Amino acid sequence: MNKLIVKVGYNDSLSKIAERYNLTTKILSSANNNITEVEEGDYLIIPFKAKAIHTVRPLETLNEIAQKYCVNVDKLKSDNNIVAPLFVGQQIIIMDD
Numbered sequence: 001m002n003k004l005i006v007k008v009g010y011n012d013s014l015s016k017i018a019e020r021y022n023l024t025t026k027i028l029s030s031a032n033n034n035i036t037e038v039e040e041g042d043y044l045i046i047p048f049k050a051k052a053i054h055t056v057r058p059l060e061t062l063n064e065i066a067q068k069y070c071v072n073v074d075k076l077k078s079d080n081n082i083v084a085p086l087f088v089g090q091q092i093i094i095m096d097d
Contacts, residue, residue, distance in 0.1 A: 002053065003045050014038050017046075023046070023047070027047065053093055053094070056091075062076060062077070075095075076092060079093055
């Protein structure tokens with residue numbers, strides 16, 4: 001199982017983050033020393049199954065990444081909570097189906 005480190009954002013909760021990554025709160029909690037609450041700025045370990053982790057290169061688009069891994073652009077956006085343009089060095093999770 002792979003792990004991703006994410007920073008807790010404003011108004012995030014353990015349950016919101018678990019839902020975002022298709023995890024139960026129990027799995028998310030146990031991956032993080034059995035925590036029960038999070039605060040903005042905290043870092044969490046997100047365990048996941050993935051085909052790959054792709055690091056965005058200069059001028060690369062989400063469409064190009066989706067084509068490379070034969071996945072749907074909307075699924076990439078959803079799986080990675082992408083709401084803004086990509087940035088160089090950003091890591092994109094290519095999830096197992």
